[in-house]
Amino acid sequence: MTPPVARIATRIHCAEPLREAARIDLGEGPAHYLRHVLRLPPGAEIALFNGQDGEFAGRIDGFAKSRVTIVLGACRRAPGTEPDLWLCFAPIKRTRLDAMVEKATELGVARLMPVFTRHTVMERVNRERLAAIAAEAAGQCERLSVPVVDEPVAFEELLAHWPADRPLITADESGGGTPIAGALAGLSGPLAVLTGPEGGFARSELDALGRAVFVRRVGLGPRILRADTAAIAALAIVQAVAGDGARAPRSVAQDEDARD
């Protein structure tokens, strides 16, 4: 059994390769966050993760004008496998979209795919903002990876190029879907969830979803959920029933072991 490792409160995602004793320079965003938001002094302990090399302990060596230098310590966590779950979503209004991206990250989504549907009101997606929200949420929830935020695609394109071996779980407000817990039974491997805009899918889109063999139309119960609620609920249920919901948190569990 490996010795327990206490959680480090500040976890920062970076793109650079990580290895023991390396010196890493991070740019303006992390430098500002560590220095002015968290007010950490040189010498403070943080952790870095990058989605490839796992997580490393690090110490702030010093701040420059728009840069912070970190000296890496030991590897704290080896790279691990994370769920192969995508969220395809019609962009919704900003506050709700931001919260949805945060929660989707916490719930283990690997890829965030904006989809323009007929009733989508939003005309643009700020991928950089969503990626920043995902990176911060990944840091706080002990993930080793940050979800990728795709370029938006049109609804028809999404269906036309969909990988046939990945079931696309779609919430169906019309009452025609299979209750989600039953629909997920026996599913595992690659999965995706699709949610519509505030006004729901157009009739023609529901018809197209009905014809696609990879689509599983599911029901989320008798109440009409908002788009963001539907996405968060569906992802939570997918992870609990067909995802990694049976795994325990790692670093905290080991902390507890240490106390026993």
Next chain:
Amino acid sequence: MTPPVARIATRIHCAEPLREAARIDLGEGPAHYLRHVLRLPPGAEIALFNGQDGEFAGRIDGFAKSRVTIVLGACRRAPGTEPDLWLCFAPIKRTRLDAMVEKATELGVARLMPVFTRHTVMERVNRERLAAIAAEAAGQCERLSVPVVDEPVAFEELLAHWPADRPLITADESGGGTPIAGALAGLSGPLAVLTGPEGGFARSELDALGRAVFVRRVGLGPRILRADTAAIAALAIVQAVAGDGARAPRSVAQDEDARD
């Protein structure tokens, strides 16, 4: 089979008894909302529901200074049973608390119970604001009832007076809980979910939860969820696995089987 009845977009919760052809006066809040937020004119069709009498069609008869008069039409939905699910939650920061209350309402919670725990940072709960958010969310998600918002209680009090026949599902970050999908299998009837504050439960609180026979400590997977995410995820999973997740939306699908 009765013909399907279209949804009425504007559904308003009220405390008054509802019966066909009654005239109902609503106060300043609904009057402002209908007149200035939705800009509805006299004659506009709305629906009223009150948690006891079901849902009635209504027509705006006229506005007075801080009042609106509605003339009721036919009963659209008979009173129905809704899930007996409570959410006990440590108050968290305002924006996240408001969103949590909205989503808990959409997910069918009957009672919202604020609980002050040792690490709870918030010192007060604005019950009126939470009740207003719950009423608006209930209107939008086709519920016939609005969750009750309780007076806050202390954590020790909550456990001391807990009804023994209601399992209390508690998210356990320490990794010691049973995976939630398995823990819920076979459960039905009265249920409750308990979530902690931003900083989690204190060691002594976790010990007290461990000793309480009605507590089911569950795991929500390997990631550390924020307090609001944990509440929403747990409620969604409870409804899908042990609640009314197998029922379809009523007004959209098989509208009005209760009408005649």
